[in-house]
Amino acid sequence: MQKIFVILIMVLFWSGNSITIAKEITNIQWNKSVAKGKKLKKFRETVTSPALGKKAWKITLLPRDCGKDKEGDYSDCQNNGRDAVVGHGGGDRARSEYSSKIRYTGEKWISVSIYLPNDFKSVEPVSTSLFQIYEWGNRDEQRHPRMMLREKFGVLEPRYYPVNGRDVPGKIHKHLFIDDMRDKWTTIIFHTKMGKKAGEGFSKMYVNGVLYNEYDGRTGYGGKFFNKFGIYHSWITRWKDKIHGEYPTQVVYYDTLFRTNKKEKLLKLLRSNGLNLDLLNTESN
Template structure:
């Protein structure tokens, strides 16, 4: 009986941690710990693959999102497939979404340097006007006001650009210095660096986006409501109902590769981790 109990206990630990990616298992890809986001019930449960090509070092992560492949939270009643009924606005109550996405631990506050390298295949097809995000800065706190994305790196009008949600429900494009075009990103790696200070003080907050040490986008102002923050990577679709099969054709599967998922307290520390 004692042996059976030990086996069951170990199994529970293993199953309970299977949604996590331990940073020790992928040091050259990330210095964070990642957990599947809203993934229970998805058709493709293993939507992340570790690959050796394309990769900036020995390994990278391949993320696949099947058409309309939605899931729900492991705990609670939030679902990407259906509205939970507590909010008449679908955008706040769930539904009309799909994702193959991971969320990071630990959560953080204050000023950080964050990197993500993205490889977009030649045959990548956009699903506009459906909203597609490939990376996020998200706030989490004790109030509904604090639980929102603050920056989503979105595919928009043929570009990959940050959209800011410093005030809930408001979408700002920031100050655009240069566009990052999807067509210029195909079949090669693009490394993006964010220098951020998350603050509810509009005189202190900012998010700056760099590619090859060139400033592409700059947002200054309130960047949060006093909660803690975390990052998300992967493919996230919202407002899927905007897609019309008769007009746009068959809804495509999307594949994106990721590397250099790092977060540090200084630019110098970040550059030491980034593989070119």
């Protein structure tokens, strides 16, 4: 009976808007984010190819396919009117995205593997994020992204938000070009410590085991944190069909969505998917 139970909890299944843990793809429980009323309700598919292990997730975002929260009045389709800044009050957005259910504090090792198909088309000047670290607390200043993995001028890069409304690029060691990510898996690891005091927090981004970016400084306002994965567009009205052509559908594949307290535990999970990364022997575990 115990063996059967273990097998059952490793199987992926739907429970409302939630995804329970699919051990090979993730060790995190995820909920749909701002998805009520979207045209494409089942925007996540489980696929066997491309995949690092046996399975991966395919995320699809149709043009301007916005939704709203299951509860509350927040909407990607329309500003709720409480904030004059559209970026904070909702509206002008679209997404096919999931949020992690469990919130955390302190130091973490987080991985995400991304596969872009050959026909992936950018929607710049629309802002596109493929992964986020988000803060949530009891006060408004605690409810903001702290890191967004965004496409900017053909590069996928982390943008950090130590102060609400202002993003910084961190210290760039190497660029992760979108064109170099086509038709192959790219594994990204974040080593982060979230803190509100100057000098207390940090974030380091590794791509296939190599340090690409780092940031030292304030990383939050004292709240708790969670992650988001999927395709998130903001300022979609920047796309003018007469100038840029027809707004494209975007497809992105995801695998190895893991979060751990220790480096060695994360590397063990990645090895189970065939990834052997020589990740900075000088780093602490």
